Amino acid sequence: MTDNKINIVKAGYRSRRLRWIGVTLFLGIVTLALCITLLLIGNTSYPFKIVVSVLMGEQIQGASFAIGTIRLPRMLSGLMAGIAFGMAGSTFQTILRNPLASPDIIGITAGSNVGAIFCILVLQMSGTFVSMVAVVSGLLVAILIYVLSKVGSFSGGKLILVGIGIQAMLNAVVSYLLLKASQHDIPSAYRWLSGSLNGIQMKSIPSLFVILMIGGIIIAFLGRHLRILELGEQSAISLGVRADITRLLLVLSAVFLIAFATSVTGPIAFVAFLSGPIAMKLVGTGAPHELPAGLIGGILVLGADLIGQFAFNTRFPVGVITGILGSPYLLILLIRMNRTGG
Template sequence: MTARARLRVVGVSAALAVAAIVIALVSISGGDYPMSLPDVVRTLFGGGSPADAFIVRELRLPRVVTALAVGGALALAGALFQSLVRNPLGSPDVLGFTQGSATGGLLAVVVLGGGSTAVAAGSVLSAIATGAAIYLLAWRGGGHGHRLILVGIGVAGILTGVNSYLLTRANIVDAARAVLWLTGSLDGRGWGQAAVAGGALVLLTPVVAVLGRALANLELGDDPARGLGVNVGAVRLTALACAVLLAAAASAAAGPVLFVALTAPQLARRLTGATGPNLLPSLLLGAALLTGADVLAQRLFPGHQLPVGVVTGLLGGGYLVLLLARTARRARV
């Protein structure tokens, strides 16, 4: 990468970090008790009235931190998946990991009748099991990105049917809880959920950063990467494990929020114009996207909050249709 390209990546990353912070402050300022941005900043740094401190630090800040962490974790997972499969459709939503996470959460609700802790644990464990199964099926005896996509789509179809069946077996109260969780929501999220997603980011981001150069080489193909000294099997397995854990932690914190992992890495790559996985810009853009989507979810219809997954589904679904249309148009040229 040239010096000018590196400078552009640094500039885009800085701009995205500022955008994420500004959107987070706007999110905190809104609600039934509106506050000005200076008041929000003053309260965050220890000032403000006791009422302001309670509303900002106890009610709104945990939700915003959860949104930032979940968005960053999903986008980073998406960047890893897309780099591994060398395909813009590589994301937890398409490859079956989101559906696997949902299966674990549904089992915790429908079969065990568990609360939020059981749902989070079931989501993480099921996502890990799904990731292991897809890896073994896709890379048995060697494989490539297209095989992973095909296996993931097949597994996603199977798990979607299982999830639908589980919903039919639930009583009306559990079914309502499950559907809300499946949609993806940040409503009522506290410091516990923020710690799950944020902890995964803190622990796994350094590991992912170390893999950055190897992943960029791996996008050239297995043989060229080996020629450059990359241990292809170890890098691929480590990257996949990190991506699965990040997606699982995000689902445990906010439910299976769709399309952030798909869109953020692609938009980040377009902003930077750089080759490679664009890990840091993707993370920051995902954090800004999900926090912005939550602002829209809270304020689009006054008096009625939407689950954030509805907003990301509408925006991400539109982006997916555009991406597929552009791909088809290139194929005809």
């Protein structure tokens, strides 16, 4: 009887593992297909052979500029920002055991917004300086939310409520800055707030890549411990997991991913919020879903950029499309949680 139960457990583990591998490979193929598509098509479409030649360093009149200077940075930033948003959002939702615990819901993204908009409208700055301030302000707001939620007794629900309150306050600050700004500066601010891949240059890619590699590796490496933390802190400690250190590393990694991704692309709405639940549905419960969530984040951003560029007569920023996709899910989730007392 015992051997039979062990065999059942092993069979279940193999099934979940194969499902995870299959889903991850499928998501990887879809992501690669979107990347190639975004390099191929535009105002002028180029054959695959030309794209490969440009990527290999060959200079081709017209194509080198369109692909190497415009499309490649746009595609890479969208891909890496999407992966960062997806992994960070999934990490927060898992640690706090609440689908509302997404960085763009609990105020961390709003922190980066305030710093960037202040630089654009008040300091009349642009480029790298805006990105640096966005990163710092996002980190400071994350620390503030954590400190305020620690007053009294800490809980995930308390952190979410504090974050929502901080986000409302920061959004009010952004509205005030926009109201007082000159008409000449407002378009740049709105372009940032809408979450856009327009005008991104290759010089923004290396720093985002480094942070994505460091933060992503830490989250993926600690994914097994994250599954154990879902059982509760006492259970995790009894199983040998150093809960405080593990949670701190995961939260810091997720915050850095969100802050740096937002500093490059602006706040692309609902990608962090949607990626985790979709990944969990695809890979099933009990399986690590941080990497699939990252790939789904990349797919959402790249797919939304493709739709925003070519599906309508007017071109829309990627954040507008993801906002349209995410808003109904947020409403449905809130209604469902209200009915179940969540």
